Amino acid sequence: MTGVTAWRDGTWHKRCIMNAGEQSLILKASDALKASLVEIGKKGHFPVTCTLFREDGDNTGVFLVVNGKVSLSMTRMPGLDRLFGSGSLLGLPSSFTGRPYSLSAIAVTEADVVHVASSNAAKSNRNPCTRVTDASKLTRLAKTGLRMN
Numbered sequence: 804m805t806g807v808t809a810w811r812d813g814t815w816h817k818r819c820i821m822n823a824g825e826q827s828l829i830l831k832a833s834d835a836l837k838a839s840l841v842e843i844g845k846k847g848h849f850p851v852t853c854t855l856f857r858e859d860g861d862n863t864g865v866f867l868v869v870n871g872k873v874s875l876s877m878t879r880m881p882g883l884d885r886l887f888g889s890g891s892l893l894g895l896p897s898s899f900t901g902r903p904y905s906l907s908a909i910a911v912t913e914a915d916v917v918h919v920a921s922s923n924a925a926k927s928n929r930n931p932c933t934r935v936t937d938a939s940k941l942t943r944l945a946k947t948g949l950r951m952n
Contacts, residue, residue: 832867832892840867840892844919849873855893855908855916862897862904864920871914875906886911 832840844867849855855866858878866873868891875893876884887893897904898921910916 830887830891830893830895832890836892837867837890840865840919841869841917844917846915846917849910849914849916851910851912853910853914855910855918856904858905858907859903862894862901862921864918865892865894865898866908867892867917867919869915869917871910871912871916873914873916874909874911876909877906 846869849871855873856863858876868887868889870889872886872888873891873893874884874886893908894904901921
């Protein structure tokens with residue numbers, strides 16, 4: 804577990820969040836997939852508490868964490884929050900289904916992230932932290948390797 808100071812509902816408080824861990828392969832992209840995403844995506848910097856995407860928000864694509872830590876959380880189940888670090892690919896299920904995000908992703912440290920926009924995101928990116936203009940080739944890229952256990 805990692806202790807972090809988190810921003811929730813307009814107030815700061817201390818809390819513990821389970822860390823997916825460096826050894827965990829959950830949501831870790833292969834080297835080939837990371838290289839492809841970096842090539843077609845747009846790198847952005849997210850300060851602490853900046854939202855990459857929000858639960859129930861329109862899908863804008865996937866996010867590859869390059870440096871830093873990002874918390875994935877659900878409003879209705881805060882005890883299930885998890886931290887993800889370098890090499891983690893976030894937002895993939897929503898990108899394939901075209902449905903809104905089922906989780907929120909918030910930077911809990913300074914984070915460098917590559918955002919690969921979905922087809923629709925190139926037309927209307929609403930993320931206030933970073934702007935993206937490239938269209939996604941996610942279906943082809945996913946075949947190059949996302950390890951999940």
